[in-house]
Amino acid sequence: MNTNSTDNRKTPLYKTHLNLGARMVSFAGWMMPVQYQSIIKEHETVRSKAGVFDISHMGEFILEGKEVIEFLQYIMINDLNLLEPSKGQYSCMCYENGTVVDDLVYYEENPNRFRMIVNASNIEKDLKWLKEHIGKKDVKITDFSKKRTRLAFQGPKTDEMLQPLVDVDLSKINRFYFAHCFIKNNPVFLARTGYTGEKGFEISFENTYAKDIWKDFVETGAMPTGLGARDSLRLEACYSLYGHEISDSITPVEAGLSWLVKPKEGIDYIGKKVLLKQKSEGTERILVGLNLIDKGIIRENYKIFKDGNEIGFVTSGGYSPTLKKTIGLGLVKKHYNEIGTELEIEIRNKLLKAKVVPIPFYRNV
Amino acid sequence: MDYEFPNNLKYTLTHEWVRIEDKQATAGISDYAQHQLGDIVFVELPEIGMVFEKGSNVAEIESVKAVGDFIMPLSGEIIVINENLANNPELINSFPFESGWIIKIKFSHPSEIDELLSAEEYMEIIRNEEH
Numbered sequence: 001m002n003t004n005s006t007d008n009r010k011t012p013l014y015k016t017h018l019n020l021g022a023r024m025v026s027f028a029g030w031m032m033p034v035q036y037q038s039i040i041k042e043h044e045t046v047r048s049k050a051g052v053f054d055i056s057h058m059g060e061f062i063l064e065g066k067e068v069i070e071f072l073q074y075i076m077i078n079d080l081n082l083l084e085p086s087k088g089q090y091s092c093m094c095y096e097n098g099t100v101v102d103d104l105v106y107y108e109e110n111p112n113r114f115r116m117i118v119n120a121s122n123i124e125k126d127l128k129w130l131k132e133h134i135g136k137k138d139v140k141i142t143d144f145s146k147k148r149t150r151l152a153f154q155g156p157k158t159d160e161m162l163q164p165l166v167d168v169d170l171s172k173i174n175r176f177y178f179a180h181c182f183i184k185n186n187p188v189f190l191a192r193t194g195y196t197g198e199k200g201f202e203i204s205f206e207n208t209y210a211k212d213i214w215k216d217f218v219e220t221g222a223m224p225t226g227l228g229a230r231d232s233l234r235l236e237a238c239y240s241l242y243g244h245e246i247s248d249s250i251t252p253v254e255a256g257l258s259w260l261v262k263p264k265e266g267i268d269y270i271g272k273k274v275l276l277k278q279k280s281e282g283t284e285r286i287l288v289g290l291n292l293i294d295k296g297i298i299r300e301n302y303k304i305f306k307d308g309n310e311i312g313f314v315t316s317g318g319y320s321p322t323l324k325k326t327i328g329l330g331l332v333k334k335h336y337n338e339i340g341t342e343l344e345i346e347i348r349n350k351l352l353k354a355k356v357v358p359i360p361f362y363r364n365v
Numbered sequence: 366m367d368y369e370f371p372n373n374l375k376y377t378l379t380h381e382w383v384r385i386e387d388k389q390a391t392a393g394i395s396d397y398a399q400h401q402l403g404d405i406v407f408v409e410l411p412e413i414g415m416v417f418e419k420g421s422n423v424a425e426i427e428s429v430k431a432v433g434d435f436i437m438p439l440s441g442e443i444i445v446i447n448e449n450l451a452n453n454p455e456l457i458n459s460f461p462f463e464s465g466w467i468i469k470i471k472f473s474h475p476s477e478i479d480e481l482l483s484a485e486e487y488m489e490i491i492r493n494e495e496h
Binding site: 040318319348 | 366403404406407409425427428429430432451
């Protein structure tokens with residue numbers, strides 16, 4: 001096992017993680033903590049109390065200019081008319097064929113300035129895609145990914161644990177809204193968003209405050225939580241992960257994200273034609289929730305069968321610490337997506353029984 | 366990291382441990398291996414009576430994050446499997462050398478025992494892997 005790769009970038013908290021006994025893994029070009037002591041323990045603590053995550057590997061861009069909204073309306077599938085200053089929005093940028101460049105959240109600081117948070121593995125691709133499509137529009141993009149640190153503070157007790165540290169009334173910040181405020185004396189961007197299915201915040205600030213703010217968070221009693229639990233938490237909550245449920249070969253409609261595809265009358269946004277057609281007529285493949293009936297663990301790319309015929313594949317799978325059983329998401333041919341449909345999943349050349357179940361498996365937001 | 370390497374056991378390069386008991390052997394995965402896998406949530410065991418060559422992949426150990434192979438440390442017949450692991454796979458994490466054992470083997474080639482690693486040799490290999 002290679003834990004010392006020098007080719008990977010390190011977040012400002014790299015040494016802090018090592019001192020906490022984290023197991024570091026290479027992820028999207030970064031050395032990141034996959035777990036500190038136990039993925040299950042970290043997962044359960046986020047579900048019952050709170051956990052703090054280093055998500056500095058993610059990308060952070062600022063888009064400025066008089067035509068930012070017009071630009072985003074053209075490149076995003078969600079509708080920015082639903083946005084207002086101090087609010088964020090989840091969206092995808094798609095190719096003309098409807099498959100996904102990236103899924104992301106952008107926040108409206110003001111109508112001429114947006115903050116965008118993107119997947120770590122897509123930073124370069126996104127920057128290129130965005131810049132290619134600006135054309136003559138008055139939009140300037142600045143990449144702050146390496147200059148800023150991003151943390152997530154997630155769990156049912158987040159508000160009461162975090163409130164004493166901040167100079168804003170957290171109860172006034174609704175889901176997907178944000179504020180610029182101070183944690184002790186350090187200025188931060190703080191948004192009520194997350195990827196765990198629990199209440200919580202995502203916080204971004206200059207690298208220089210990273211160690212202080214991490215320490216402040218851990219001292220509230222929040223448990224340092226690694227990428228392992230981040231993945232098992234998001235799978236229970238059924239949040240899409242780029243490269244799994246959505247990708248450059250899967251569209252948002254196929255992945256159950258039709259709600260993101262907006263009509264946006266008069267705006268010919270990229271992917272609109274294909275996605276609106278898919279939304280109204282349906283798709284050949286549909287994302288379903290899966291429970292394994294037989295004993296075992298399902299993982300991504302395992303094949304799904306019905307009566308001996310291959311009808312799809314697992315996009316994400318694993319053990320659910322909350323439900324204490326094996327869960328997964330899979331992309332299956334239409335007609336096999338009815339709740340209760342019994343399917344088989346191939347695990348090491350054996351077919352195990354599984355069932356289509358309602359999703360999300362768990363959400364507390 | 367500090368791992369346990371009980372002196373009375375033999376080890377393999379693929380991170381199994383073996384305890385020789387007259388004509389049979391008990392085997393499991395090392396403390397290092399269970400640490401690397403993390404929380405173990407499922408174990409797929411072979412059937413009693415099956416006969417395997419040394420080096421065969423005979424069981425799968427699934428943690429939240431990864432799948433680990435369990436490699437037959439000695440040629441022979443599977444005579445007992447640890448049934449407790451079906452409901453308590455986490456025993457491998459908690460007690461890798463005790464109640465977290467995986468199989469008992471009636472070994473067919475006693476000479477293979479000499480090819481296993483001592484605790485000291487195995488510890489040295491892990492130290493080198495870590496650094």
